[in-house]
Amino acid sequence: MESLGQLLSQMKNPQLRRRSEELSAELLNSPLVLSLRAAHPELTDEQLHLNMAKLYQYVNTNRHCSNCPGLDDCPNDFPGHYTKLTVENTGGRTQLIDRQVPCDKQNQRQTELAVKKRIHSFYVDERALEEGYNEVEIMMKDRERAPAVAQVIKYINETREDGLQTQGLYLEGHFGTGKTFLMCYLLHELAKSGYSGVIVYMPEFVEDLKSMMLDNQKLKESVEVMKQADLLIFDDIGAENLNPWVRDHVMGAILNYRMNRKPTFYTSNHSLSALEKHLSFTNKDGEEQHKGQRLMDRIAPFVDVVQVHGSNKRGRNQ
Structure with a gap:
């Protein structure tokens, strides 16, 4: 016309x-x-x-x-x-x-943008947070992983129905079994329900903290984001090169604030007992069992352990 x-x-x-x-x-x-x-x-x-x-x-x-x-x-x-x-x-x-x-397409885009705004990533490839997820496809990708997928989906549904929980999940499994992928799926799904989330890749975060020691404002802001997020994920914990300051003053402060308030999640190649040994040893002071145990007191009681079995999927669609 x-x-x-x-x-x-x-x-x-x-x-x-x-x-x-x-x-x-x-x-x-x-x-x-x-x-x-x-x-x-x-x-x-x-x-x-x-x-x-x-x-x-x-x-x-x-x-x-x-x-x-x-x-x-x-x-x-x-x-x-x-x-x-x-x-x-x-x-x-x-x-x-x-x-x-x-229109419907505009509403969908606004929803996607809102989801992105609710999720903050520290050193994790953000493409993993933008995947098109499908529950059936995730479940069927690897039958060995299906019990872990079911536990994650159950957690998502319970949070949607009952609200934010104080208990998180500890995903334990071998290298490349899709632990990070499952946690990104959890973040994405609960962000659609209005929850904010942060995912932190521990090895790079710990290395970057060394430079943050000279930038107190940046450090304070990063720690505050992790304290206040509805959902916090420490990805690949146990693979970082710890020092006493990171363990006691950064990790300790974050977890001390969150326990009994908001859920914290972890992915790791270590069992909880092996993680305690890792946290007890630093490259500066050697083994300090009581300090590792102190941090574990802020982790172990506040997570349900999820065993993630399956084949190595690195380099393939999860």
Whole structure:
């Protein structure tokens, strides 16, 4: 259709006036407008002619939507939205009200953006957080991993039904069995329910903390993000090269704040007992069993252990 505004602005031209009348007739006989009139017989011809610009927008945006080229190429004046007409009675007077309403694709994009904003990643490939997840596919990828997948899905469903829990999960398994993938799935699913999440790749985080010692503000902000997130995941714990300051003043502070408040999750190649030995040894002070045990007192009682079995999936679709 031509621009109604252009036609109406040049009404002095007889040909354009005739074309405007043809356009008006075309609009009034369009299926959308006929359906509107059938649903609202109180609409008069005069009211429809007075609201011809709204009718034009209504028909035009819906025509574009029926032949949608995709959200990025949306031809509507307000991309991702279409015109919705409603008939309202105000003070005994019938009025035709137009509103711009987001389409399904726009709503989906907004949901995806909201999910992204709720998840913060420290040194974890963010592509893993943007996967298109499917429960059945995840379950069937590796039958050996199915019991672990079932436990993770059960946790997600219980959180959706009962709210945020204080107990987290400890995913233990060999290298490449998909532990990080399952935790990213958990974050993604619960972010859709409105929960914020942080995932931290421990080996690189611990190394980067050395530079943060000289930037107290950055350190404080990072620690605060981890304290306050609804869901916190320490990925590959036990693979980092610990020092006493990281263990006692950073990890200790974060876990001390979160215990009995918010759930913390872990992925590791170590069992809990092996992790305690790892946490007891630092490259500076050697073995300090009581300090490792102190940190484990903030981990072990607040997690359910999930054994993740299966083949090494590194380099393949999880």
